[in-house]
Every structure is written in C-alpha cells, then in structure tokens.
Amino acid sequence: MGGTxxxxxxxxxxxxxxxxxxxxxxxxxxxxxYAQHARMVYWxxxxxxxxxxRAQDVAQTVFLRVFENAKKLESMEDGQLRAxxxxxAVNAARDVLRREKRQVPTEDVGVNIGIDDAELPETILLNxxxxxxxxxxxxxxxxxxxxxxxxxxxxxxxxxxxxxxLDISEGTLKSRMSRARGMLCHLLRKEGTSVV
Amino acid sequence: xxxxxxxxxxxxxxxxxxxxxxxxxxAKVLRRRRQRMLRAWGASVACxxxxxxxLLFWRFGMPSxxxxxxxxxxxxxxxxxxxxxxxxxxxxxxxxxxxxEGSGDVEIQIPQANDxxxxxxxDKFYTMSGAEDSLRQVGTLELSEEEISQTLLAAEPQLVLxxxxxxxxxxxxxxxxxxxxxxxxxxxxxxxxxxxxRVLSLTQPGGDVAVLLDYVYLLVQPA
Numbered sequence: 555m556g557g558t559x560x561x562x563x564x565x566x567x568x569x570x571x572x573x574x575x576x577x578x579x580x581x582x583x584x585x586x587x588y589a590q591h592a593r594m595v596y597w598x599x600x601x602x603x604x605x606x607x608r609a610q611d612v613a614q615t616v617f618l619r620v621f622e623n624a625k626k627l628e629s630m631e632d633g634q635l636r637a638x639x640x641x642x643a644v645n646a647a648r649d650v651l652r653r654e655k656r657q658v659p660t661e662d663v664g665v666n667i668g669i670d671d672a673e674l675p676e677t678i679l680l681n682x683x684x685x686x687x688x689x690x691x692x693x694x695x696x697x698x699x700x701x702x703x704x705x706x707x708x709x710x711x712x713x714x715x716x717x718x719x720l721d722i723s724e725g726t727l728k729s730r731m732s733r734a735r736g737m738l739c740h741l742l743r744k745e746g747t748s749v750v
Numbered sequence: 751x752x753x754x755x756x757x758x759x760x761x762x763x764x765x766x767x768x769x770x771x772x773x774x775x776x777a778k779v780l781r782r783r784r785q786r787m788l789r790a791w792g793a794s795v796a797c798x799x800x801x802x803x804x805l806l807f808w809r810f811g812m813p814s815x816x817x818x819x820x821x822x823x824x825x826x827x828x829x830x831x832x833x834x835x836x837x838x839x840x841x842x843x844x845x846x847x848x849x850x851e852g853s854g855d856v857e858i859q860i861p862q863a864n865d866x867x868x869x870x871x872x873d874k875f876y877t878m879s880g881a882e883d884s885l886r887q888v889g890t891l892e893l894s895e896e897e898i899s900q901t902l903l904a905a906e907p908q909l910v911l912x913x914x915x916x917x918x919x920x921x922x923x924x925x926x927x928x929x930x931x932x933x934x935x936x937x938x939x940x941x942x943x944x945x946x947x948r949v950l951s952l953t954q955p956g957g958d959v960a961v962l963l964d965y966v967y968l969l970v971q972p973a
Contacts, residue, residue: 592772592776593767596770596772610770610778614775614778618779618786688758688759688762689762689766703759707760707763708763708766708767735755738755
C-alpha cells in the first residue's frame with residue numbers, strides 16, 4: 555500500500571513488525587483502511603443484521619470508531635486491525651439488534667443437512683433471479699455458517715484471514731464452510747424448482 | 751456441484767458488492783466525522799466563552815442598575831471601594847445615624863433606568879445599592895478641579911468645596927461615585943469619589959440635600 559499514512563510515508567510503515575499476513579502496516583490513513591476493510595466490515599454487519607440499511611449504518615459507526623481510535627490503530631498490524639474492525643462491527647450490529655429488539659429472520663435449517671454432492675437443479679440459471687435466490691439462502695443460514703460464507707465470498711478474505719479474524723483454526727473454518735455449502739445446496743434444491 | 755455453487759456465490763457476491771455503494775458510506779462517515787468535530791469545536795468554544803465570562807464577572811463584578819456592589823472576593827474592584835472609603839473616613843457619618851427631620855428621604859433622586867423620557871440621561875447614572883445604601887454612582891465627570899470649582903461656586907458662592915487628596919493624578923475619572931453623608935446636627939455633605947484618587951466634598955452651611963444634589967447634577971449633566 556503506497557501513499558502517506560497520517561502524513562508518514564509508507565516506507566516508514568514497512569519498517570514495522572510483520573503481521574499475520576506478512577503485510578507490515580502499522581500506520582494507515584483512513585482511505586487506505588477503508589479501501590482495504592470496508593467490504594469485510596459491511597458484510598460482517600450484514601451477517602448479523604441481514605439488512606442492507608442497518609449494515610451500512612453499522613459500517614459508518616465502525617469507521618467513525620477508526621477515527622476515534624486512530625492513535626491506537628496506528629500501532630496495530632494488519633491482522634490485528636482486521637480483527638479489531640470485525641469485533642467492533644459485530645458488537646455494533648448486536649447493539650443495533652438489542653436496541654431494536656429485533657430478531658434476525660433466519661429460517662430453521664435442519665442441523666442434519668449433509669453435504670450433498672448431488673447436482674443442483676439444472677433450472678438454476680446464473681441470472682439475476684438466481685443470484686437473488688443465493689443471497690436469500692445465504693441469509694437463511696445460521697450465523698455460525700453464514701459468517702464465513704459472507705467473509706469469504708462477499709468480504710473477499712481468504713481462509714487464513716478469516717480464521718485469524720474469527721480466532722478459529724483453519725481446519726474449523728474449512729469444516730464450517732463445507733457445512734455451510736451443504737446447507738446452501740439443500741436450500742437451493744428446495745427453492746430451485748421455482749427458479750427458471 | 752461445488753464449482754457451480756462457488757460460481758453462484760461469487761456471482762452473487764460480485765453483484766451484491768456492486769449494489770452496495772461503499773463510496774456513499776465513506777462520504778457519510780467523513781460527513782459525520784466533520785459534524786462531530788464541529789460539534790466538539792463548538793462545545794469547546796462555548797465552554798471557553800462561559801469560563802471567560804465567568805472570570806470577567808468574577809474579576810470586575812456585575813455592571814447593572816441596582817446591582818450589588820462588587821463582593822469582597824471581587825478583586826481590585828472591592829479593594830478600590832475599600833480604599834475610597836478610607837479616603838473620606840473623616841467625612842462619613844455612621845450608617846445607622848438617623849436622618850434629620852425634614853430632610854426627607856435620603857434617597858438621591860436620580861433618573862430611573864426605565865424612564866423613556868430621559869433614557870439617554872439615565873444611562874449616565876448608576877446606583878450602587880446594597881449594604882452602603884447611600885453610595886451612588888452618579889456618572890462621568892470629566893472636569894478639572896478648577897472647572898468644578900468655577901461651576902459650582904458660580905452657582906452658589908456659599909458652597910464649600912473641598913478637594914481631598916489632590917495628588918498628581920490627572921483628573922479624568924472614568925466614573926465617580928456619590929455618597930451622601932447626613933448626621934444629626936451636622937450639615938449634609940456630598941462626597942464625590944473619583945475612584946480612590948480624589949475626593950470632592952460638597953457642603954453648604956444650612957443647605958439641604960436637594961440643593962447639593964442640584965450642584966452635582968450641574969457637573970454631571972451634559973451641557
């Protein structure tokens with residue numbers, strides 16, 4: 555990442571201790587932080603709230619906290635910063651839920667849904683309708699499984715980053731992802747007949 | 751299946767990320783940040799103004815019609831009053847001394863602040879009420895000692911003028927304060943304080959308060 559970071563050249567940042575991903579970024583300017591983490595923050599909030607408007611509000615709150623904690627964040631490595639943003643986003647989203655006493659609309663997806671290697675219905679087309687269906691199915695996943703799916707596909711993080719952010723092992727993450735995909739297949743098969 | 755699902759998810763994610771306006775979110779963040787900074791700045795300024803105002807009032811007292819004289823803790827203003835009182839110590843009668851019969855109310859008749867007909871004039875007059883009820887601020891007197899003498903003695907040769915503490919200080923007082931001293935068996939005396947620097951006392955053998963006050967108004971009223 556180039557450019558100045560709080561007026562400090564990126565070169566200075568490179569001198570810092572390498573973080574989890576080996577990307578030494580002890581100081582960042584807001585634009586750089588936003589460009590790098592906005593998607594992750596938004597989709598983390600979305601994973602809790604399942605609603606675009608509130609997720610955007612939470613994302614704003616999180617990045618305002620970045621300003622408020624600029625000094626503290628300067629000394630953080632990239633992985634630490636990502637984990638901090640994730641925690642702030644989750645907490646802020648849960649605060650929203652608590653305030654509004656709103657239940658996240660989640661379908662009861664059976665826990666015994668196995669990973670099914672069967673083919674998805676051929677009728678599912680890669681069109682707008684099918685993508686919307688996928689979105690709805692992702693929203694219907696339990697949060698434990700929805701979260702890694704959102705961070706991986708929507709947030710653009712890789713397995714290592716997600717595992718570090720969620721503070722779980724990569725093995726656990728892969729297990730959750732596999733299970734989440736199985737649930738999605740199940741849901742899409744159920745819905746598939748209506749998508750033409 | 752897995753590839754197809756992956757493809758579906760990637761497509762859905764790409765589309766979803768295109769729909770979400772991250773630039774707009776960022777703009778809102780920056781706007782809210784600016785608003786917070788402005789609010790914080792405004793609060794700081796308001797706080798500073800409040801503190802400064804409080805300090806000014808503490809330092810100089812509250813200038814108002816009929817307001818209490820500066821309190822004991824009001825710094826130099828109180829000290830000045832005290833010194834002023836010392837200068838005319840010999841002329842001052844005990845506060846509790848009864849007013850002579852027939853002399854009427856010892857209240858000095860000065861224009862009221864809310865008197866519309868003499869608004870401009872009333873602005874020149876101040877009352878310093880409180881413990882020293884007879885102490886009045888009459889107005890600005892920018893006359894020399896000689897001018898005062900000429901003005902008053904021309905009006906009433908019987909008037910006894912006494913300039914006390916006529917030191918080297920220039921006689922350009924910003925404000926004078928008037929004190930009426932009445933004691934039984936003595937002629938009324940009006941003492942005009944020029945801050946703590948000078949004291950002019952006016953008296954007239956057998957004269958009354960109203961006459962003396964007229965002389966003072968001769969000095970303080972505009973030509």
